[in-house]
Amino acid sequence: MTRDFGSSLDRELDTASPPTAITADGLVRKGRLETRRRSLTAGAASVVIVALAAGLVFQLAGRAGGDRADPAASPSTSSSESAAPSFPLTQSAFPLPQPDPDKKWFWATVGSVEQNPATRALTGAWYQALSNIDGAELFTSDMDTGVTSAATSANFGPFTRRVDGLAENVATEPGAFGRGELQGYQRPMYELWNVNLHFDGVKRPDGIRIEYFPKGSYIEGVKSIPGAVPGASDWRYLSSGCEDYFWSGQGRDGWKADYTCRESTGPNGERxxxxxxxxxRPNDSSPPSRSSKVIVYLPDGNAVVVEDIAPEPMEPGEPSIPDAEPGLTPRELAELVFSIPAVVIV
Incomplete structure (x- = not known):
């Protein structure tokens, strides 16, 4: 397979040091993967995003929960709201710990899932960005019932805040996960996972997943877990990749993870x-399952991961779908990230 990832990134996968060189060329794509370009409409959408950015600045300057009255100015505010701290204006760092290197570690969700002013701003901005993609219809699934319907500004998402704790992996099978004792380190993150894009001419919709990670809580680069399912990454990194490997587990033997990776740069120097x-699958006559992903390292130190997961090429009782590929390229996913105002992750 053709690779143009550079020796600097190869060194990073062997060590914990991120590379400094950034290649600005376009993505090298596989010959069998047809390029499907989607245009991102501007005009009214850009006006809405600018307005959202201004609103977010206002929220960040006020108290947490931007739709509440200022506790100091409202004697009727409840005790729980009046005790809420001010929402910060700048991003704090969450430096990774150095746990026992002889143990295996992974991220486990701890605490409750909730919203805050930043997640609400992201919900509005990403709804505008995704709903204005030409040639695709946006859908969302209710987080309680799982019912899927056409997305509107009222039912889209929402983005939520989650807290992950570092836990020991006590599973003995390669690539498996079993939660042991928590190490003590925690990091907040924002995520959106219950949305789909149905592209014109495709039988089933793509799955879209978006995650925001705070400064200091990751190592730049990619690194897979040997023997784990594709997509499972070393706990210090935000994605698996970029070397091909075979894996077995969860009833699957001899499957192959086949990566094509590339680095580029954003309009404000984003890596x-x-x-x-x-x-x-082991049977090479079956079409592969495909996904498109981008990691954008923002100037404020935060990172955004966006993934477009193509519909499965085969379903029980159905013929294979030869064009089951992501509707958006990694670069198109990056362009979406560039259009979204920055937020503080707390």
Whole structure:
């Protein structure tokens, strides 16, 4: 397979040091993967995003929960709201710990899932960005019932805040996960996972997943877990990749993770990692499962991961779908990230 990832990133996968060189060339794509370009409409959408950015600045300057009255100015505010701290204006760092290197570690969700002014701003901005993609219809799934319907500004998402804790992996099978004792380190993150894009001419919709990670809580680069399912990454990194490997587990033997990776740069100097993943079944006559992913390292130290997961090429009782590929390229996913105002992750 053709690779143009550079020796600097190869060194990073062997060590914990991120590379400094960034290549600005476009994504090198596989010959069999047809390029499907989607245009992102501007005009009214850009006006809405600018307005959202201004609103977010106002929220960040006020108290947490931007739709509440200022506790100091409202004697009727409840005790729980009046005790809420001010929402910060700048991003704090969450430096990674150095746990026992002889143990295996992974991220486990701790605490409750909730919203805050930043997640609400992201919900509005990403709704505008995704709903204005030409040639695609946006859908959302209710987080309680799982019912899927056409997305509107009222039912879209929402983005939520989650807290992950570092836990020991006590599973003995390669690539498996079993939660042991928590190490003590925690990091907040924002995520959106219950949305789909149905592209014109495709039988089933793509799955879209978006995650925001705070400064200091990751190592730049990519690194897979040997023997784990494709997509499972070393706990210090935000994605698996970019070397091909075979894996077995969870009833699957001899499957292959086939990566194509590339680096580029954003309009404000953002480092961008573009990743295409084909997952091959042992029977090579079956079309692969495909996903398109981008990691954007923002100037404020935060990172955004966006993934477009193509519909499965085969379903029970159905013929294979030869064009089951992501509707958006990694670079198109990056362009979406560039259009979204920055937020503080707390």
């Amino acid at each position: 961008v990692q573009e990743i295409l993943l084909d997952t091959h």
